[in-house]
Amino acid sequence: MPDACRHFIHPALIMKLCSEAIRSLFRNEGKHRGEATVEAVRLVSASVKLNDCQLHPDVVEVCLSLKFDEDLGKDESKEEKLKPKKNKRYQNRDVTKPSEKKKIKKELLSKARQEVHADLRAVSFTLDPKEKKMIQRETLAALFETYFRILKHSMNTSNSRYKATSVFPGGSHPLLAPCLEGLGKFSHLIDLDFMSELIACLKKLSGYTDHQGEIPPDNTLSVSERLQCCIVAFKVWRSNLEALNVDLQDFFVQFYNLILEYRPDRDHGEVLADALKTLLWEGKQQDMLRAAAFIKRLATFALSFGSTEAIAALITLRHLLQKNTKCRNMLENDAGGGSLSSLVAKYDPEAKDPYLSGALATVLWELSLLQKHHDETVSGMASNILSMANLNATQNPVQLSSSNPLEAYKDLSMGRELSKPTHKVSQTLKCKRKRRSKEFVALSTDVLEKADCTVGEDELREKLQSHFAVLRGISENERLRTELNHALSSINMYKEYKKQKKASKKSKKAAKA
Structure with missing residues (x-):
């Protein structure tokens, strides 16, 4: 080998x-x-x-x-306090000393x-x-x-040296x-003593800045990795609600800006759907101004990207509208729509802070376009959300799906994979393509490492020998064919020469006669 x-x-x-x-x-x-x-x-x-x-x-x-x-993270001192104490009367009672034999x-x-x-x-x-x-x-x-x-x-x-040398x-x-x-x-x-340090570290890794005219740092992390930092921060916070007193507003601000940086061909959509579930779907009710800003941004996001990302965004948008009934005013596209009073009188789509975006002053015109989406799941969800404008504050529309954003993203992704047509190529056509192709692609080490290489050494040697034997047979066959064609062309030329010689002799005899 x-x-x-x-x-x-x-x-x-x-x-x-x-x-x-x-x-x-x-x-x-x-x-x-x-x-x-x-x-x-x-x-x-x-x-x-x-x-x-x-x-x-x-x-x-x-x-x-x-x-x-599950109880590994509990403090031992608390466990000792919860243990039942012995009666002091029995503890202080004089006990007679045992004899030597009993001892x-x-x-x-x-x-x-x-x-x-x-x-x-x-x-x-x-x-x-x-x-x-x-x-x-x-x-x-x-x-x-x-x-x-x-x-x-x-x-x-x-x-920056790892940026160029890392091959993993x-x-x-x-x-x-x-x-x-x-x-x-x-x-x-996680120990509570490290919580504040961990949250600060995650905030820095997520790329958060105060967004007050400051130039953002050169962050080498991808959008998916920064989204994961926000997800972990919320999971840590929810696991220690009783002991951890941390304001996670900065992570909401960073997530609000990371939505615009997402690219489906570069980043992982499943991570984004998990972030929507963890930050916006789960937990307590969102603040009205923040909820309105995310509702508007998710509507714009759903209009800009594919079906899987759009359905995750629309499910989150519908959930926010159900929790914040005052934000349903954004669904009215008439002259009074989006006229709810807020700190900012005009909507600013480029605002870095969701509280300063003024989303309550605008309307969700994107949903009207999403009603005409080529995917029936997306168009049906958009119509379902628009129907909330005609309902009372205590009413909710008929649920098309009870899935959270992550489940909806996975279900639609799996459905699209299963619906892809599979074109079967005949075996003879494959053999012809293999014989005609003369270009070879050099695979990278990452691709080779990911491949499941379970072929034994003896089996690999036999396959290589048979493969190169076929190649040698093909090249030998091509060489013999060229020699045969050369010999046939020589014979044909010789026959033509004989015919011309006979014709010249006959013409000479006829001239003499």
Whole structure:
């Protein structure tokens, strides 16, 4: 087998097998009592530190398979306070001192119990609750150490050398996406002492500025990564509502501006739909001015992009109108529409702050155009929203779908994939194209690493031998055909020469006679 094939096939296969092995290790903690899990997470943390966060995303993504007890993040002092206290009368009661024989007997019984417990612990794979909690806390500490190191590394956007040298998926910050996903999953286990620092870090990574004429910093993060920062901030906040007192208005402002920066051919629509669900769909009722600004921006967004993004935006828009009945005045396209009083008398579509946009002074004319959309799902949703203008404040239109923005985006994306026509090409036509084609495309290392290379060495050698044998046969056949054509043309020329010679002889004889 050639060295080039060995170099391109094995790394992707080894990476896939290693990832599956580590995930299996995390899922089956009963077989090793959790000790191997702690060691594996510590090795991942050491590898991230050693390579300066420039690793394949799968290195950190495997940690999403970890499982922790729900009460792991609770404070031990609170748990001790909740324990029932013993009666002081029984505690202070004088106990008669036991005799020497009874004392020796008790010591022997306690030693025997300890030996029995030690033997049972050695035979069984189950851990004591205290030991299990200690191991899980060590694992969690190593995991969050890795996550915070990745966040701090991502904040150093001035270091541009990774921008050019990074060959992993995710650009200059390949580990940021799985890190943010892990923080969102384990947000309820984060220590409260680090909450404010984490929120400040996420705000900086999202690219937030005060938008008061300040030039925005050179942010190397993509729009999808900045949206994920906003999502994680809200998940952390909702997981710790009782203890965390943080104003997330800045994240709403940043999300309001990131909607305009979204591009479907460059960014991930599923992340945007998740942001719509987390920031606008879930949680408490939005402020009227902020809700009106997002309603207007989502209507403009739905008119500008594809069906999947449009349906996620329209479902969120309808939800905001149901929660904020005063904003339904924006649905009236007559002279009185959009005349609700606000701080700003005129709508400013380029405003950076949703509170200063003046969206209540405008109307949702985009919905009239979306009624004529080529996709029936989008046009039906637009008509359903427009019907809210004729309803009372306490009434809601008939629900076309109870899905949230993320579910609607996934459903429509899957439906479009299934509805794509599949053109089958005959086998003979494929063979002809293979024989005629003389151009070869060099695949990048990223494509080769992502490919599932499960072909064995012997099977690959046989396929290569048969392939090149066919190529040699084709080239030999072409060479023989050219020689045959050359021989046939020579024979034809010789026959023509004989005919001309005979004709010249006859003409000479006729002239003599």
